Amino acid sequence: MRDINEHTPGEDLIIKTAVRLMVPFAQLFGLYVIVHGHYSPGGGFQGGVILGAAFIMLALAFDVKTSQQYMTIRVNTVFNNLGAAIFVGVGALSAIFGGLFLDYSALDKLIPMGPVEWRSFGIFLVEVGVGFTVMSIMVLLYWNLSSGGAMDEGL
Amino acid sequence: MEAVISEIVAKYNYWIYVVLMMIGFYAMIGKRNLVKKLLGMNIFQTAIILFFVSIGVKKGGGIPIVDKYQALAGGVDAATVVNPLPHVLMLTAIVVGVSVTGVALAVLIRIHEEFGTLEEDEILEKLRQ
Amino acid sequence: MSTPNLHLFVLVVPLLSALAVNLWGRNNRQMIAPLVLGSLAFSVLGSIVVMGNVLRHGTISYTVGNWQPPFGIELIIDPLSAMMMVLISVVALLASFSSLKSAEQELPGREAFFFTLYLILIAGLHGLVLTGDAFNLYVLLEITSITSYGLIAMGRGRAALSSFNYIIMGTIGACFYLLGVGYIYILTGTLNMADIARILPTLNAPVATTTAIAFVLVGLWVKMAFFPLHAWLPNAYSHAPTGAGTMVAPLMTKVTVYLMIRVILNVYTPALVFTHDWVTNGVMWAAAIAIVCGSALALGQKDLRRMLTYIIIAEVGYMVGGVFLANSNGLTGAILHIVNDSLMTLCLFLVVAAIIYRQGSVSLDSLQGIFRRMPITMAAFTLGAFAMIGVPPTCGFFSKWYLILGGIDGGHWEFVIALVVSSLINVILFFRIIELAYFGSLADGEHHEHGSTERHEAPWWMLKPLVITAVLLIVVGFSTGPLINNVISLIIPAGF
Numbered sequence: 001m002r003d004i005n006e007h008t009p010g011e012d013l014i015i016k017t018a019v020r021l022m023v024p025f026a027q028l029f030g031l032y033v034i035v036h037g038h039y040s041p042g043g044g045f046q047g048g049v050i051l052g053a054a055f056i057m058l059a060l061a062f063d064v065k066t067s068q069q070y071m072t073i074r075v076n077t078v079f080n081n082l083g084a085a086i087f088v089g090v091g092a093l094s095a096i097f098g099g100l101f102l103d104y105s106a107l108d109k110l111i112p113m114g115p116v117e118w119r120s121f122g123i124f125l126v127e128v129g130v131g132f133t134v135m136s137i138m139v140l141l142y143w144n145l146s147s148g149g150a151m152d153e154g155l
Numbered sequence: 156m157e158a159v160i161s162e163i164v165a166k167y168n169y170w171i172y173v174v175l176m177m178i179g180f181y182a183m184i185g186k187r188n189l190v191k192k193l194l195g196m197n198i199f200q201t202a203i204i205l206f207f208v209s210i211g212v213k214k215g216g217g218i219p220i221v222d223k224y225q226a227l228a229g230g231v232d233a234a235t236v237v238n239p240l241p242h243v244l245m246l247t248a249i250v251v252g253v254s255v256t257g258v259a260l261a262v263l264i265r266i267h268e269e270f271g272t273l274e275e276d277e278i279l280e281k282l283r284q
Numbered sequence: 285m286s287t288p289n290l291h292l293f294v295l296v297v298p299l300l301s302a303l304a305v306n307l308w309g310r311n312n313r314q315m316i317a318p319l320v321l322g323s324l325a326f327s328v329l330g331s332i333v334v335m336g337n338v339l340r341h342g343t344i345s346y347t348v349g350n351w352q353p354p355f356g357i358e359l360i361i362d363p364l365s366a367m368m369m370v371l372i373s374v375v376a377l378l379a380s381f382s383s384l385k386s387a388e389q390e391l392p393g394r395e396a397f398f399f400t401l402y403l404i405l406i407a408g409l410h411g412l413v414l415t416g417d418a419f420n421l422y423v424l425l426e427i428t429s430i431t432s433y434g435l436i437a438m439g440r441g442r443a444a445l446s447s448f449n450y451i452i453m454g455t456i457g458a459c460f461y462l463l464g465v466g467y468i469y470i471l472t473g474t475l476n477m478a479d480i481a482r483i484l485p486t487l488n489a490p491v492a493t494t495t496a497i498a499f500v501l502v503g504l505w506v507k508m509a510f511f512p513l514h515a516w517l518p519n520a521y522s523h524a525p526t527g528a529g530t531m532v533a534p535l536m537t538k539v540t541v542y543l544m545i546r547v548i549l550n551v552y553t554p555a556l557v558f559t560h561d562w563v564t565n566g567v568m569w570a571a572a573i574a575i576v577c578g579s580a581l582a583l584g585q586k587d588l589r590r591m592l593t594y595i596i597i598a599e600v601g602y603m604v605g606g607v608f609l610a611n612s613n614g615l616t617g618a619i620l621h622i623v624n625d626s627l628m629t630l631c632l633f634l635v636v637a638a639i640i641y642r643q644g645s646v647s648l649d650s651l652q653g654i655f656r657r658m659p660i661t662m663a664a665f666t667l668g669a670f671a672m673i674g675v676p677p678t679c680g681f682f683s684k685w686y687l688i689l690g691g692i693d694g695g696h697w698e699f700v701i702a703l704v705v706s707s708l709i710n711v712i713l714f715f716r717i718i719e720l721a722y723f724g725s726l727a728d729g730e731h732h733e734h735g736s737t738e739r740h741e742a743p744w745w746m747l748k749p750l751v752i753t754a755v756l757l758i759v760v761g762f763s764t765g766p767l768i769n770n771v772i773s774l775i776i777p778a779g780f
Contacts, residue, residue: 045246077306080306084303091296092300095292100289100346100347100350101292102349103348103350141257196455196456199455200455203463206463210469241469247423251426254426254430255430258434259433259448259451262444262448263448265444266448270445282442
């Protein structure tokens with residue numbers, strides 16, 4: 001792993017230190033926004049953007065290659081598809097277990113928690129999926145656009 | 156005359172959105188630089204999003220965040236709370252706008268690689284040769 | 285997997301396989317073809333079963349997430365949407381055999397990305413024909429549009445510029461539609477289609493209702509390339525990668541025409557839309573000009589694929605004119621033409637894909653004498669050409685017949701004359717190519733790998749869907765009667 005303290009031209013020590021201090025709090029806040037999404041302001045998309053912004057801060061302050069050491073392209077691809085698969089999978093699972101599509105109360109047959117509780121919890125599951133996808137897509141968009149498409153050579 | 160002025164003043168927010176939409180539309184059609192067209196598209200979409208959000212505003216209405224158990228116990232009086240449905244719809248519209256902007260920027264990078272310029276008339280010149 | 289949810293599984297299975305292709309298709313190239321073909325085959329079977337259910341039991345009403353309408357999202361599964369689902373799945377499956385080969389040749393190494401976008405587009409199209417909620421329609425419209433922007437931009441040369449123009453025009457259309465939905469929401473307070481249809485006539489706000497209708501219709505017209513908003517289509521579809529063009533050209537504009545029919549029939553009842561005579565007359569004149577201009581511009585093209593895209597513009601004119609005739613013959617003709625035109629366009633674009641796979645170009649000069657090298661392909665092309673011209677018993681004849689009948693019934697002679705003129709121009713267009721292909725001396729050029737008169741037919745994977753589509757053209761032509769009696773007549777509202 002490249003030494004983070006190695007000096008590359010054009011990068012400022014203050015920015016690097018500030019970003020290194022800020023990123024954990026940004027990620028914590030992003031997780032907080034996702035988790036509180038289903039009954040107060042917040043939700044999957046908003047929390048996902050904040051989480052993605054944390055990685056983009058790293059890429060802005062250091063280098064795209066450095067931020068790729070924290071999230072490799074392979075992990076990015078997995079998060080992309082995992083998030084969308086969670087959303088569609090929860091819906092399909094509810095349909096398989098006898099309810100309608102995205103009718104979370106049917107998942108009661110899988111883990112008994114009471115149908116009303118499941119309708120609330122199902123939204124949370126789906127928002128987590130959305131958060132994963134949005135986070136990885138924001139980071140992927142930034143990598144691709146800032147480097148003119150050269151990022152996909154990493155695989 | 157009085158009625159016209161009071162019309163404009165009473166609905167000033169809608170007039171602002173219309174002006175924004177026209178600015179965005181003009182930029183999409185009238186500007187020669189491709190990035191400016193893209194930004195015009197963004198302004199147009201943002202104006203529509205603002206228009207939608209301002210649909211739900213009520214006079215004297217508060218923010219639509221209520222305590223869960225209070226709401227379950229006593230219900231929510233619709234007249235005191237701003238309509239949250241347009242806000243939620245516009246979240247989706249914002250996501251759509253972000254995706255289109257992302258795709259358009261990636262396409263612009265391809266165009267720049269291909270033609271070396273992002274001005275529409277220079278590109279048409281190159282194509283004519 | 286239970287039958288009440290089958291129509292959504294028809295949508296979900298391509299979506300899940302798109303995610304699978306994205307995850308695993310980059311490293312194992314062999315997995316892409318089984319995933320694509322398997323999921324689309326499942327969609328075909330599922331949509332046929334759904335169609336059977338709908339014809340037996342009547343319209344199914346389905347609420348996603350078990351939230352009751354008008355608060356939840358409702359799906360409409362009536363004979364029209366079931367028919368569209370079958371059409372989309374069949375066309376997508378046939379096109380994907382050919383697209384797999386074309387993508388292998390034109391986009392080596394990037395097929396995983398190509399087919400991810402491809403499958404998500406098909407899932408979005410299925411969703412478009414199922415939805416019963418006005419805002420959900422906007423979201424799915426944008427899903428299909430964004431994936432098609434990406435697919436078109438993957439081509440070579442001018443593809444990126446054409447895709448950018450398409451992005452600008454397409455976003456204008458979608459934003460107009462969104463604005464129209466906003467006005468409807470202010471007026472009625474609901475986004476459910478059936479609810480809007482119930483509440484709108486009772487309101488007394490003619491200016492606002494007319495503005496809402498105008499914005500929604502203009503937005504959809506931009507998306508379907510109705511004259512004079514058609515400028516993006518020829519460039520976008522002719523510079524796209526061949527595999528993308530084969531699937532997008534038969535489907536996208538026709539599904540948008542379906543959306544216009546759905547909006548006119550189910551959201552605003554026809555009484556509201558067809559009140560002002562000057563509006564219907566204006567649209568009929570625009571449709572007639574679209575037909576004539578599309579066909580005339582096609583005459584001047586030197587490239588077969590570009591010629592076909594101009595013919596698509598003319599066909600959209602047929603369908604919009606048919607709907608705005610406001611009588612039952614016209615609407616029957618328009619809905620029948622959606623099915624027929626998808627199949628005809630698919631057949632012709634499959635021919636183009638086969639020729640490009642073997643020769644690399646479809647300019648009219650390089651088509652000379654091609655019959656000797658690719659006889660089956662050109663036979664299918666002849667059948668597709670006859671269908672476009674409107675020769676019985678191919679399907680193209682019957683839809684034109686109904687459209688002409690509807691035009692005479694409604695007294696819109698400009699539409700009838702435009703239809704006849706465009707058929708004549710199509711005769712010139714296609715017979716010119718048939719003459720070049722069958723009787724021209726062989727073009728000498730650097731493209732061919734083998735000697736001149738040796739048979740160098742398209743590969744089996746591209747021939748099979750071509751032959752099936754050509755046969756379907758005749759089969760659908762013969763079964764026009766049952767199709768109209770059992771499916772389409774159920775859709776036409778009683779007052780027409």
